[in-house]
Amino acid sequence: MRALVYKGPRKVAVEKVPDAEIERPTDVLVKITSTNICGSDLHMYEGRTNMEPGRILGHENLGEVIAVGAAVDRVKVGDRVCLPFNIGCGFCENCEQGLSGFCLTCNPGMAGAAYGFAGMGPYSGGQAELLRVPYGDFNCLVLPRDSAEKESDYVMLADIFPTGYHATELAGVRPGESVVIYGAGPVGLMAAMSSMIKGASQVMVVDTHKDRLALAEKAGAIAIDDTEGGGVEKIMELTGGKGADRGCECVGYQCCNMHREEVPNLTMNNLVATVKATGRIGVVGVFVPEDPNAEDKLEKRGRMAFDFGAYWTKGQSMGTGQANVKAYNRLLSRLIEKDRVKPSWIVSHELPLEKAPEAYENFDQRKKGWTKVVLKPPR
Amino acid sequence: MALTTPFENAVDLLDADHKAVKQMFIDYSALCEDGAPSAARRSLAERICQELTVHTQIEEEIFYPAVREAVGDALMEEAIAEHAEAKELIASIQGMKSASENYDTTVKKLSRAIDQHVLEEREQIFLKALQAPIDLRALAIPLYKRKKQLMGAPATPAKENA
Numbered sequence: 365m366r367a368l369v370y371k372g373p374r375k376v377a378v379e380k381v382p383d384a385e386i387e388r389p390t391d392v393l394v395k396i397t398s399t400n401i402c403g404s405d406l407h408m409y410e411g412r413t414n415m416e417p418g419r420i421l422g423h424e425n426l427g428e429v430i431a432v433g434a435a436v437d438r439v440k441v442g443d444r445v446c447l448p449f450n451i452g453c454g455f456c457e458n459c460e461q462g463l464s465g466f467c468l469t470c471n472p473g474m475a476g477a478a479y480g481f482a483g484m485g486p487y488s489g490g491q492a493e494l495l496r497v498p499y500g501d502f503n504c505l506v507l508p509r510d511s512a513e514k515e516s517d518y519v520m521l522a523d524i525f526p527t528g529y530h531a532t533e534l535a536g537v538r539p540g541e542s543v544v545i546y547g548a549g550p551v552g553l554m555a556a557m558s559s560m561i562k563g564a565s566q567v568m569v570v571d572t573h574k575d576r577l578a579l580a581e582k583a584g585a586i587a588i589d590d591t592e593g594g595g596v597e598k599i600m601e602l603t604g605g606k607g608a609d610r611g612c613e614c615v616g617y618q619c620c621n622m623h624r625e626e627v628p629n630l631t632m633n634n635l636v637a638t639v640k641a642t643g644r645i646g647v648v649g650v651f652v653p654e655d656p657n658a659e660d661k662l663e664k665r666g667r668m669a670f671d672f673g674a675y676w677t678k679g680q681s682m683g684t685g686q687a688n689v690k691a692y693n694r695l696l697s698r699l700i701e702k703d704r705v706k707p708s709w710i711v712s713h714e715l716p717l718e719k720a721p722e723a724y725e726n727f728d729q730r731k732k733g734w735t736k737v738v739l740k741p742p743r
Numbered sequence: 744m745a746l747t748t749p750f751e752n753a754v755d756l757l758d759a760d761h762k763a764v765k766q767m768f769i770d771y772s773a774l775c776e777d778g779a780p781s782a783a784r785r786s787l788a789e790r791i792c793q794e795l796t797v798h799t800q801i802e803e804e805i806f807y808p809a810v811r812e813a814v815g816d817a818l819m820e821e822a823i824a825e826h827a828e829a830k831e832l833i834a835s836i837q838g839m840k841s842a843s844e845n846y847d848t849t850v851k852k853l854s855r856a857i858d859q860h861v862l863e864e865r866e867q868i869f870l871k872a873l874q875a876p877i878d879l880r881a882l883a884i885p886l887y888k889r890k891k892q893l894m895g896a897p898a899t900p901a902k903e904n905a
Contacts (some may be wrong), residue, residue, distance in 0.1 A: 472870055661776060729770065
């Protein structure tokens with residue numbers, strides 16, 4: 365099969381690799397029809413992880429089931445399925461509680477497994493013609509009948525829609541509240557959309573990319589351009605000096621200041637500053653326990669200079685971590701089915717898999733207009 | 744009286760060592776960056792070496808023989824070869840003066856070797872062991888017992904396994 369293979373920092377190539385296949389009786393084999401490039405793929409692309417060359421990337425996958433293992437009951441050949449980026453077993457203590465992003469058995473030693481992701485198990489990614497899905501009965505979301513015409517909407521259920529929604533859940537967003545979201549990338553935009561669904565009265569999205577801020581406005585949010593600084597002051601003014609009720613971090617450890625220099629504590633401290641006293645912050649941007657290639661001394665050790673004094677004084681609280689996609693994807697899929705939301709509004713490019721290397725390059729450089737890429741393996 | 748252990752199974756017990764050592768390696772890099780005195784670095788490096796020596800020994804004595812059939816000879820041989828590499832590095836660290844320039848480099852080399860080994864062990868060996876019909880819960884007990892025994896011994900370099 366053809367697949368997008370990681371070759372080393374900023375090097376990826378579409379190559380012929382051995383076909384994915386059923387390896388265990390609980391597996392499902394999926395022929396991929398849509399697979400996205402995620403912002404978190406860029407951490408690996410840029411060589412900021414321990415990703416081994418030769419591995420296939422891609423954790424936002426949708427396709428058609430073409431084979432099922434002998435122990436698979438529910439999922440049938442021909443089903444169109446969207447795969448949560450987290451791989452769960454369904455039977456460990458965390459999966460039982462709906463915390464499938466922290467599965468204890470699929471990636472021994474670490475909590476949480478995923479397709480084609482550094483440190484998240486040996487599983488191949490889906491930027492390929494075929495994908496092996498472990499514990500297929502548990503992990504496959506069988507899509508509604510209209511899935512073919514809304515494929516670019518449903519594929520967002522693999523990661524960014526549930527992840528953006530998770531940010532608002534961690535932050536505890538309720539109807540009528542105000543929300544400040546740092547990051548107008550795909551996840552931030554999904555957090556904005558989720559806040560609107562939940563009935564937030566005011567959604568503010570902070571970024572420095574004008575094309576992305578324009579999309580935030582399309583979602584009904586107030587775009588706050590922090591290019592020249594002053595974002596914090598704008599939010600304080602918009603909230604009458606109190607700060608937002610809730611805050612979402614949708615950027616992660618590679619967040620940058622206005623000079624495109626990485627300042628890992630920037631968004632976290634801005635959230636402490638712009639969320640009201642007693643407000644809650646949801647952090648879904650990726651932060652890492654060590655980053656040997658970072659320039660910042662603290663970041664190398666997985667630390668940051670966090671404004672803990674202000675955080676404590678304001679009596680704020682925080683929720684962190686990756687989204688448990690399975691906790692949300694079925695319900696969120698109904699919002700798509702019933703035309704309540706159309707998450708494909710953020711898609712800027714639909715490209716054949718063969719064009720993935722140039723898509724990575726453009727997305728990595730945050731080239732204007734490259735917000736979300738959906739790759740289409742050959743049919 | 745039956746000996747018990749707080750670890751649910753052999754994989755949890757062995758991986759707790761991986762996590763502890765990983766943190767010590769991160770701390771070691773921090774000491775180097777902060778220009779900490781060589782005595783402080785040496786004392787941490789020695790703890791790392793002791794922890795790894797015991798860990799590799801209980802794996803080779805107890806865990807690997809128990810999972811070899813399920814995991815397959817090739818992966819087992821690879822893991823043992825990686826252990827041998829680590830043991831060589833540990834021996835040279837233990838035989839080196841901590842003021843020597845090579846000291847930090849060798850500890851960091853050990854850190855990278857262990858990272859690689861742990862990644863493979865988690866993704867290949869532990870995963871296969873968990874999915875095989877092996878009583879990993881029972882296996883935690885002899886591992887725990889042997890570890891306690893070895894840790895209680897004076898902190899001299901353990902003998903290489905034949």
